[in-house]
Amino acid sequence: MSKRFEFSLFVSLFLFLITPATSSSVEEIKIASTGPAVSTLPLEIATRKGFFRDEGLEVLTITMRTNIAVNALLSRNVDYATPSTSVIKAATGGLAVKMVAVLQGRPDYFLIARKEIRSIKDLKGKRVAIGSFGAPADLALRAVVNEEGLDFDRDLVRLQMGGNSARYTSLVAGAVDATVLSPPFNLQAEKAGYRDLLWLGERLELPLAGLGVRDETIQKNPKQILATIRAVFRAIAFAKANPEETMRMLIDWLRVDREVAAKSYELGKRSWSEGGIVSDAAVKVVVDQSLLELKSKDAVSLDKVRNWTFAEQAQRDVANARLAR
The missing domain is CATH 3.40.190.10 (Periplasmic binding protein-like II)
Structure with a gap:
């Protein structure tokens, strides 16, 4: 190998290593979660099965208490927060966050x-x-x-x-x-x-776990939101279609025995939201309670606390992808 060729190869490798990531590179995002649970299992599935990676995302899920999760979202330390009711309460109080998708639309209580x-x-x-x-x-x-x-x-x-x-x-x-x-x-x-x-x-719908984002993310990076929700929808569909593998994940992730995993899985099938939304009545329950706690008589538009357009579009995208296969 000539010295000129060796030099050219060295320069090429050096330039490759220092070249900034392009738009086709994997985008890193952080999701604040309250910890391993049936409600947040779709996030774990999307990570393990590579659904996030398929969407060009590298996801780090961080466990933290509910109040800290919302504060981390507001302070830009994370990009998404899963405690839906807390995100809705924050939005009701005038903070610039919104729910964009629901993972679990019925309480696991x-x-x-x-x-x-x-x-x-x-x-x-x-x-x-x-x-x-x-x-x-x-x-x-x-x-x-x-x-x-x-x-x-x-x-x-x-x-x-x-x-x-x-x-x-x-x-x-x-x-x-x-x-x-x-x-x-x-x-x-x-x-x-x-x-x-x-x-x-x-008896009732209630948005317990989902994806809450800052308003600025909705304005500046809507493609990332769509990609994240698509991956989650694929995970929910996978869980419902593959009970055995999903139960093995539950056993490993929640550290429970097979009996508990099986019953937890059945609950998940009934409570996971394939469409990613809940009724306005379900959202209003949380808004009304928030206003009561704030001792406020102000009327709050539900558009201020939730934006389902991303979930609706993601659902169409996933459906179209299935038809194309």
């Missing part, structure tokens, strides 16, 4: 009670553990209890107990008569002899 409590009406005067006042589980429970003819604020003794683990502990310790639990805690409670009164998702 189960109302679990002592064995002698046989119906929701039996909860009158009983102690019920919730996470915190106005949190998603509290909102879902309010809607169902009021539908049963009880006065949610007067007929139930609601106690703020924190997360699923703390609520489960308060139930088995006898500190409360009932609580709202998500998998796998509801399944553990059933095994311990407690009664499953209702899957709250049977």
Whole structure:
């Protein structure tokens, strides 16, 4: 090999290494999530199966508490945040964020009670553990209890107990008569002899997990939003069409046994949102609660808190891609 050729090869390699990434390069994005759960499994599937990569995205999912996730979104430390109700509440309060897609359109909450409590009406005067006042589980429970003819604020003794683990502990310790639990805690409670009164998702829609973005991303990088949502939609379709592989992912990702994974998967199939949107009524539940917490009587347009045009377009794109195959 001549010295001239060696020199030319060296220069070519050097220029390749220092050349800035082009528009065809993979785009890195960060998603703030509240952690491994049935609701956010589509993000994990999209990563493992390469659906994000197919869309030209390199995704880093970061686990953080709900309030920190929204703050990280606002401060540009992440590009997306999954806690839908918190994003909607922030938008209702005037912050420049919006929901652009819903991953889970029905709550994964189960109302679990002592064995002698046989119906929701039996909860009158009983102690019920919730996470915190106005949190998603509290909102879902309010809607169902009021539908049963009880006065949610007067007929139930609601106690703020924190997360699923703390609520489960308060139930088995006898500190409360009932609580709202998500998998796998509801399944553990059933095994311990407690009664499953209702899957709250049977009664109502509620945007629990999704993709919230800053308004500036909607304006400056709509293609990235579309690509992200398309990958997620492919992941949801994959999960529903491939139960065995999806359950293996659940076992690995959630660190649960096969029985819990199977029941969690069935819940996911019922609650994952293929279309990526929920009804205006479901969004309004969160907006109204936000206004109540803010002690505001202002009217807030739903267009201020959600933008479903990306989810609708992504759904068309995915459908067209299927037809083209």
